[in-house]
Amino acid sequence: MATERLAIIATKGTLDMAYPPLILASTAASLGIETAIFFTFYGLNIIHKKKMHELKIAPLGNPAMPMAFPPSMQNSVTNLISSVFPGPPQIMGVIPGMTDLMTYMMKKTLKEHGVASIPELLEACKEADVKLIPCQMTMELFGYKYEDLIDGLEPPAGAATFINYVLEADKPMVIFV
């Protein structure tokens, strides 16, 4: 059978944007496709030992955020709030602590809906033999050392390695996240 390879480029370091690359990669690998994620720029935070636990979601500058209350917090009062404000008004994003509050609510909602956490999805990726490749150039740019990143990664690599990985396959696929 011709080799099929999926290469995903993860560039974002927010909680919401950490999900798509990990979900797609772990699932693709489970479907028998050779899969790699190239973590570059803020995407490196997803595989940073400390920062992976501190990924946040920002209400400010995020007009696409009609955030429902977590199931355990839904009652007549919160339903009334949701009916008036389907998402937090943009101006509220400047209030100190709003980012942390939204992050807390998002994590609670994810958990109550049975969605895996980022560390759990990373473990699932590793178990399914997804290659996790940190970008060498961004590591230097951000001052991240290899030992700052989680265990089980591929060696840091650059653009040429990534493009070669893609083009070696008979059927290459690339997703940019």
Added chain:
Amino acid sequence: MATVTPHKTLDASGLNCPLPVLKTKKALEELQSGQVLEVITTDPGAKADIPAFCNRTGHQLLEVVEEGGKIIFYIQKK
């Protein structure tokens, strides 16, 4: 009621995408070829995802039963 008798049951109730597929894949690894895995899910997305997984990996989806908000799959390992 299903017409097949499973060798193993995976209860993935309450779990959401992509966990039902990932756990199904793992559970199948522990079975012998020809044995049947029962997967219990509550994720409506699994209704399309588990058949897509089977289609892709060559395992045979014998039967799907829906009862009381649960979607139960019977998968025969290839």
